[in-house]
Amino acid sequence: MEFLNARRGVNAIFMAAVFQLISALIIGVSGIAEGAITIIISYSSLAVSLISTFMLISGIIASSKDEDSFLDALWLVALTAVTSILNTVLPMFGIVFVHSSFIVSLIDTMSIIFILKGITSLYIKKGDEKMAKRGNRASVVMTTAIVINLIVQLMVEVNGLSNWALDIIAVVGMLVYIVLIIVAYVKYLTYLNKARKTL
DSSP: OOOHHHHHHHHHHHHHHHHHHHHHHHHHHHTTOOTHHHHHHHHHHHHHHHHHHHHHHHHHHHHHTTOGGGHHHHHHHHHHHHHHHHHHHGGGGTOOOTTHHHHHHHHHHHHHHHHHHHHHHHHHHHTOHHHHHHHHHHHHHHHHHHHHHHHHHHHHHHHTTOSHHHHHHHHHHHHHHHHHHHHHHHHHHHHHHHHHHHO
């Protein structure tokens, strides 16, 4: 059994993930840039982000022709797109939302979990338990990273990091989150790469 729509869609989702990495690198460069270069970098990041979002949405829609559960990710991706654009454009006009990057990251990570769920469902239909389990493991790592990040964010907000013990726990928690999210994203990319060839 082959899912040609999903294969084409997952290929677009994979390319979108690559563009998201490029956008993240551009944003990283903007941290060391100054003056007019910062504005150029911000618009470049916005352009790459828009391309990535378009590819992601088209990939999800194509994949949903073979598996309805991909549509669960569509609303989250649309919400991520809107908040990302606002997060990029509004600071240029002096408007900054305190937790906007955390919210974008959380919604984006949740959309990845729903994409993994869709791919896993296709592998279950296909009878490929090995790939289905691989997708479930990636989802578990991603979910664990979200929970740790939420706990760390709550600790920072509630306690304001005034207690040295909580400071240490928050820093360790954030380091664990960073490691987990990197591992999860690598698992996600390798799973997408495999799925775009084998669905």
